[in-house]
Structure formats: structure tokens, C-alpha cells
Amino acid sequence: MPGESARDAAAVVNGELDLAHLVELPGRGLGADMIGRMAAILVDLPMDTGTWGYRLAPRGSRLMRRAADLLREDLDMVEELWETAGFVGSGRPFKIQVAGPFTMAASVELAGGHKVLRDRGAVRDLVDSGAEGLRNHADEVSRRLGAQVVVQIDEPLVGDVIDGRIKPLTRFDVIEPVAVTEVAEALGAMIEQVGRPAILHNCGRTRWDLVRRLPGVALSADLTAPTATDLDEIGALIDRGDVLVAGVVPTTGDRRVHADAVATGLATLTDRIGLNRKVLRDNVIVTPTCGLAGASAQWATTALKISAKAGQLLAGDPTAL
Helix, strand or coil, X not given: CCCCCHHHHHHHHHHHCCCEECCCCHHHCCCCCHHHHHHHHCCCCCEEECCCCEXXXXXXXXXXXXXXXXXXXXXXXXXXXXXXXXXXXXXXXXXXXXXXXXXXXXXXXXXXXXXXXXCHHHHHHHHHHHHHHHHHHHHHHHHHHCCEEEEEEECCCHHHHHHCCCCCCCCCCCCXXXXXXXXXXXXXXXXXXXXXXXXXXXXXXXXXXXXXXXXXXXEEEECCCCCHHHHHHHHHHHHCCCCEEEEEECCCCCCCCCHHHHHHHXXXXXXXXXXXXXXXXXXXXXXXXXXXXXXXXXXXHHHHHHHHHHHHHHHCCHHHC
């Protein structure tokens, strides 16, 4: 979300959405972005800032304390809002999202300046630490809110990791591609350890070779310009009973977007795939195409309202659209 006020952002998210989530406010600076948020969640794997960003560290740092304080502040705001609304203990769904281990490994440096991804042992440590930390985080959210917690793993760089496109420290420092089977095995083990319903989110081109290897995991994807391959794979995803988190609402202001048009567009998409429209009620969640941190506060609120309204239309009688 845009801005720096945890209270304001949480009020919008929890006021507009049936599936609310713990906000991230990268506008607050280091420790508040997706990498910093995950740094606060990792277990026994401290971080600090390096020359080009985040770096593994031998001990805790001011950055770690700041990231932990921001996470605690965000949780406190949600708990306060839920208590006021009478939601605590209701079992409502609530989503938390974190940077996935491969995006972390491609973004964070080792002590010598190389990317963590270059050291497969360090990557395994990141996967294990992330799984334990995410499980602890989900348990705390569940305890404080009495909610049904859903975890979202954000992997915007996973395609580059699989294809070997992560930029090394120097041109002589080769970072080998990571096989998609290895990525799927690590993510699957992480999700199994956390033990919560899970969503895989990738802002870029959907890696269907990875998605196919993660049955039972929902997919969050940008569907504004789906290809023929996308349509075939979406059909297969829904046929096996998995959930599609459909990114169809723009992340920047567009006055031409209306909830009924969004719902109708998804109905048309379903018809093109050849699926029964009832899947729009049972297997599809409407969202913006990606995060809203770059949007204005006004559009962020509008985009969530449009998503919620379109979802309500699909939850009614999608055959009437």
C-alpha cells in the first residue's frame, strides 16, 4: 500500500475486503519493503544493509530491530481494528505475504558481496529459516486475530532464478540456473512446514512449469493480457480444483474501470477457456494486478473497492453476467 501510516492502510484494507491482509508500506524505507519484512521474520539469519542493499550479517542490527518494530506496529493496528469491529475469534480469513526464498536469495548479498543464490548451502538455510519464521508469524497472527490465516509467497524473481538471469557481482562470477524441479521442491517443503493455505504470486510472466509442480497451491497472476498458453494452463489449474487469484484491476488510476466490467471480463475469459462459470464463484478471487505501493492513496482505495465489488458480483450468479 502507499503512504507511511499503518493505521490508515490497515483501515482501508480491512474495511473494503472480505479477504483482508497485513499491509506492507515500503514508503517507510529500509526494513519496510518486502525484503525487509522477510528479514524480520527469518529465524537465526540476521541481516544488515550492504553497499547495494541487504546483506547477511553475523549478528542482529539496527535494521533488524527496525523491521521487527514495523511488523509489530502493523500487527497491532490490525488487532485493534479487529477488536473494534468484533472480528477477533471469528475465523475470518486473513492473508499474510512474504518474499519467497528464491527472490530473497537473488536480492540479498553474502558477506563477501556475492548473491546468496551463488551459494546453494546458503539458499537451503534461507529456505529453512523462512519456513520456520513464516510458520511462527502465521501462528502469531492466528493467535492474535483468531483468523484463518492464508500465506502468500511473493516470488517476482523466480523466473530469472530458473533461467539463470540473476546478475552476478562480476562477469566472472557465474550464478548457475536453479532447476525448476529444485525450486518446486523447496517451495513445496516450505509450504508444507508452514501448514496453511498458500498462494504463489509472481508479478512477471507466469512460470507454468513451476505452477504445475505445486498442486494445491493457489496462483496469483496478472491476467490483463493472457496468452493462449495462459488460458490452457488456467483451465488445467482450475480443473484440478486449485484457486486462481486473478489480477485484473490496474494498480494505477483508470477511471474507465468499473466492477461490473471486471466481472464480465472474467466471465468472458472463463467462456474462452471452456469452463463452467460457477468456477468464478468457487475458484476465483479478484485482485489488483500487483501491489499498490506505487499508486495514489485514492486509487489504492478505489482499486480495492472495485476488486471487492467484482468479487461480490461473481459470488452471486455468474451465469447472469
